[in-house]
Amino acid sequence: AMMVSVGALVDTLKTIDLLEARGDLQYHGLKDELVATGRWALDQFLGYHWNHRIGFAEYIHPVTKQPLADEQGRLICDPGHAAEGVGFFAEYRSWLPARDRTVFRIRRDNMLPLLKEVLRFVDRHGYSPQGVMYKNIDLVTRAGTADVIVGRRTWKTAPWWNLRECAAAAVRMYALTGDPHMWAIYRRAFNATYAHYINLNIGGLELQTLDAPTLRPLTFHSATGNLDPMHSPRAREREIEALEEIARARVAVRLKGEHDA
Numbered sequence: 415a416m417m418v419s420v421g422a423l424v425d426t427l428k429t430i431d432l433l434e435a436r437g438d439l440q441y442h443g444l445k446d447e448l449v450a451t452g453r454w455a456l457d458q459f460l461g462y463h464w465n466h467r468i469g470f471a472e473y474i475h476p477v478t479k480q481p482l483a484d485e486q487g488r489l490i491c492d493p494g495h496a497a498e499g500v501g502f503f504a505e506y507r508s509w510l511p512a513r514d515r516t517v518f519r520i521r522r523d524n525m526l527p528l529l530k531e532v533l534r535f536v537d538r539h540g541y542s543p544q545g546v547m548y549k550n551i552d553l554v555t556r557a558g559t560a561d562v563i564v565g566r567r568t569w570k571t572a573p574w575w576n577l578r579e580c581a582a583a584a585v586r587m588y589a590l591t592g593d594p595h596m597w598a599i600y601r602r603a604f605n606a607t608y609a610h611y612i613n614l615n616i617g618g619l620e621l622q623t624l625d626a627p628t629l630r631p632l633t634f635h636s637a638t639g640n641l642d643p644m645h646s647p648r649a650r651e652r653e654i655e656a657l658e659e660i661a662r663a664r665v666a667v668r669l670k671g672e673h674d675a
Contacts (some may be wrong), residue, residue: 416455423452424505424607449509456506459499460520460528469553470496481553489553493540494576495598496621497603501652502537503581504590524618526591533584537599540580542626545606546572549579549626549636558626562634572626573636577607578649585656592649 427448430441464470471481472490481489503525510522520528539556540547548558549571559570584600587593610629612622623632639670 415476415504417459417495420452420506421498423448425503427481427506427509432597444509445509449506452506453516456503456520457518459503460525460532463496463499464528464532466531469539469556470532470625472550474670487605488559490559491553492537492549493536493547493551494549494573494579496532497536497540497576497580497583500533501586501649503578504529504583504586505652506608507590526587527543529587530591530593531561533599534595535582536580537584537602540576541602541606544610544626546605546610546624546626546629547576547603548575549576562632569632569634570626571632571634571636572624573619574607574622574624575610575636575649577603577611578653580605582635582649582652582656585653585660589656589659 427445430445430448433441452605458474462474463472468481468489470491470493472492473482473484474480475482484490507525508671512522514521514523536547537544539551542548542558549556549561550559552559558570560570561570562571580603581600583587584596584603588596588600598626607620610624612618613621615629621631623634623636625632
C-alpha cells in the first residue's frame, strides 16, 4: 500500500511541475510536504522489505521489521510489487534533496544501487520456466508458489501487470543509471508481455492472468474485473516517458559529437 501511495505522490508532483512550467505557482508550497510524506515509505521499502540475505519480503513484522510468514508459514515475495515499487521510488528520487540531513537511512545518494539490487532479484527469481512472472515466489525455495486456492485446487498465477510494472521500472532505472543490466531486464519483461498476453479477441489488449506452469488463460482477476487501465496504459505511459528521455539524451550526445568534430 505504501509504495502505491508513493506512486500517487509522484503523479501529483508531476502535475505540480507541469502547472509551474505553465506559470501556475499556487501549489508550489505543497511540494515539500508531499515529498516528506514518502520518506518513511522509502525507508520501509529499501531498509526493511529488502534484505540482502533473504530477498524482497512482501510482509514484515511491524515491530521487529523481520520478514513475516503468511498463514501457511511461507516467506512470500511478490515480484510484481517489488518491481512496481522500484519504478515508483526511482521516479520519486528526482524530488529528494541532493544534500539530505534527515534521520532517514535511505536517501537520494544511496538509493539507486539498492533499487538495482531489488530489480535484479526480481529478474533472477521471479520468472517461471515458461517465461512469465509469478504472482508469488517462496523466499526459502526461490520457487513459484500457489497464490490462488479454491477448495483442494491451487494455482500459481502469472498476472500481466507485474511484467508491465517491471518494464516501466527497469527502463526508468536504465535512464537514471545507464546500467546495461537494467536494459536487459526491461527487454525481458517487455518481450514476455507481448509474447504471452496479447489477445486479439479484445482488440490486442492483454489477458489479465495466465497459469504460470502452462501459460493457459485463467478466469481469476488479479487486479480488477475489467480491463484495468491502471497497470497497462499507465505503466506504458511511464515507460514511454523514460524511453523519450533516453532518446533525447542520445540525440544530445550525437549532436555534441558532431559539433566537436
